[in-house]
Amino acid sequence: MSSQNIPTRDRILKSTWQLLEAGNGSAVRMSDIAKAAKISRQALYLHFPNRADLLTATTRYLDEVHDIDAKLAKSRSAASGTQRLEAWVETWGNYIPTIFGVAKALMAMQETDEEAAAAWNDRICAIRDGCEKAVQALKADGALTDSMSEVEATDILLTILSVRNWEQLRIDCNWTQARYIDMMQQLAAQALVKS
Amino acid sequence: MSSQNIPTRDRILKSTWQLLEAGNGSAVRMSDIAKAAKISRQALYLHFPNRADLLTATTRYLDEVHDIDAKLAKSRSAASGTQRLEAWVETWGNYIPTIFGVAKALMAMQETDEEAAAAWNDRICAIRDGCEKAVQALKADGALTDSMSEVEATDILLTILSVRNWEQLRIDCNWTQARYIDMMQQLAAQALVKS
DNA sequence: ATTCTGACTTGACACGATGTCAATATAGAT
DNA sequence: ATCTATATTGACATCGTGTCAAGTCAGAAT
Missing domain, CATH: 1.10.10.60 (Homeodomain-like)
Structure with missing residues (x-):
């Protein structure tokens, strides 16, 4: 078996x-x-x-093939909180294209299928974890904006970096991948980093 | 008939x-x-x-019942570009809850049904128009950031204000509607307004 | 009073997709 | 020569959308 x-x-x-x-x-x-x-x-x-x-x-197969853990380890080693945020946005943002097809199918199924919902939720948790770590790194540096809590900051980052948003900008609006990464880094920094 | x-x-x-x-x-x-x-x-x-x-x-029925045109007219009368952006985010953001059920069903259908895709796309165009007008108002005031074109700014605003993002923050993350509006106004201003 | 018409009902059916079941074939290990 | 795992074929149940045919029923026209 x-x-x-x-x-x-x-x-x-x-x-x-x-x-x-x-x-x-x-x-x-x-x-x-x-x-x-x-x-x-x-x-x-x-x-x-x-x-x-x-x-x-x-999705698990893709994670294995692309050794996503190794890539994440890299982004974890960033010096400052802001650099870590930048690295995280870049790593995840560049991984989205790989898993997009499967992710979309899973998201579509999620609406009707209980098991698919659980599976996708599981993936989201992993991504949320990455967001949370980045926010915590900012906080540790004292660089997190005063206008929101750590949880809210994580929520916002997770939302900004959603697969749907990637789809909208990359596919519906025809942005290049480079421009997408660039703008998301900007957006995330503006939203989360104390000015 | x-x-x-x-x-x-x-x-x-x-x-x-x-x-x-x-x-x-x-x-x-x-x-x-x-x-x-x-x-x-x-x-x-x-x-x-x-x-x-x-x-x-x-959706058309809901637009009629809630007289969405009147509400939009209000946001169009804002004095400055930044105020107009704020008003637009508020108007649209507060309309989302009303149409969310139908919107979600339509979005789900869109994946398989050609006609549903066209219908939803039609709605998106109307929203995009609102975003574009807000961006143009900013531009006219000289308040639009240098870091992106008008089209890009519209793309970003449309993305930030997507129904999916509303769902994620309001439903998945349990935000209040007031907090959602507040944060989206902040996010939009930070992204689009020259600092 | 009868007929006509439009809105509605019941019941049957085709289609496409997922998932199940039973019977059968085939190749490799023992 | 046989046992087992992996596949195959074909049939079938289920669910939701959409279609079709036949019949009901109330009210308006004549």
């Missing part, structure tokens, strides 16, 4: 990712994934109990 | 709104609406060709 099915399972995850990436998030059916992975639709259910599980497994 | 069916049609729109408002946006089926309006599910299709049309008709 856990040992030798690696090739097929991997092929499924890879196909899922590629389809979601290409199709920009929507309208990827289980049958599409099966076709791409060159197995029958029913065989998918031998590897993943349902669509929500497949999608969350895909 | 257009004269005496007002009561039923109105009852449908009202029921739709109430259900979407109460159910916080999701899982409202045509049959639910029919039941609430006390007609058969099939009779719904005598009044609206499909779900997307019903939802967009509901």
